[in-house]
């Protein structure tokens with residue numbers, strides 16, 4: 001009999017920064033291989049997995065904007081960074097024999113497929129991991145928003161954010177040693193308190209579509225699968 005899991009279809013957002021490992025830039029092959037393996041375990045549990053990888057290990061548009069440059073051009077570069085990471089993750093999955101497809105919000109047909117909800121749906125139903133690259137395809141957004149958008153479009157039961165911290169705190173735990181961690185919190189409270197672990201647009205989109213958020217440390221080996229099994233450490237964001 002199939003093992004029971006909390007969700008049957010999820011969107012996993014992995015922050016680009018998490019792929020750095022010990023490096024200052026780019027992708028640590030050991031890290032991406034471990035994450036690919038954990039995604040494969042989720043598929044083996046019968047979970048349909050959509051995957052969004054951020055671009056923070058390569059480029060963020062705000063870097064250019066803060067230096068007085070053109071934000072739109074910077075965001076275009078950031079979106080391309082997310083495509084690079086998606087291709088890297090696709091390779092890592094395929095090396096492990098985990099079938100996956102890359103759909104980009106920005107058409108680049110010689111490199112990967114252009115996003116189509118219908119084709120992504122068919123791929124998920126066939127137990128393929130679906131990588132959503134290029135964020136929303138628009139500047140002034142982030143991959144958190146892209147992940148919330150795809151989670152809504154694909155009818156995901158939860159949006160997992162795998163990041164460098166083990167949940168949502170009352171303040172950024174990397175800056176405030178007195179920050180207090182939440183086990184559960186509502187979307188409304190995350191927004192009202194201005195908690196920055198995910199961007200506001202993403203939290204609002206998840207709230208409006210009744211999608212719970214699960215914030216956990218992707219640095220913690222097996223956390224993703226443990227949480228799917230009803231164990232593991234995470235902050236759950238859900239309506240009261």
Ligand SMILES: Nc1ncnc2c1ncn2[C@@H]1O[C@H](COP(=O)(O)OP(=O)(O)OP(=O)(O)O)[C@@H](O)[C@H]1O
Nearest residue numbers: 015016017054055056163168169171172195196197
């Ligand atoms: N209230 C909070 N609770 C938890 N983390 C917070 C909070 N406020 C800010 N953060 C910070 O938010 C970060 C999460 O964002 P993350 O690094 O995953 O960025 P991202 O934009 O999603 O991904 P990328 O690295 O691809 O740009 C954490 O590392 C944490 O330091």
Ligand SMILES: O=c1ccn([C@@H]2O[C@H](COP(=O)(O)O)[C@@H](O)[C@H]2O)c(=O)[nH]1
Nearest residue numbers: 054055061075078079135136141142143
């Ligand atoms: O919809 C989107 C998604 C992303 N961007 C740009 O890409 C970078 C990297 O994404 P992160 O979410 O920060 O990892 C982001 O900083 C934006 O510059 C975008 O423009 N639109």
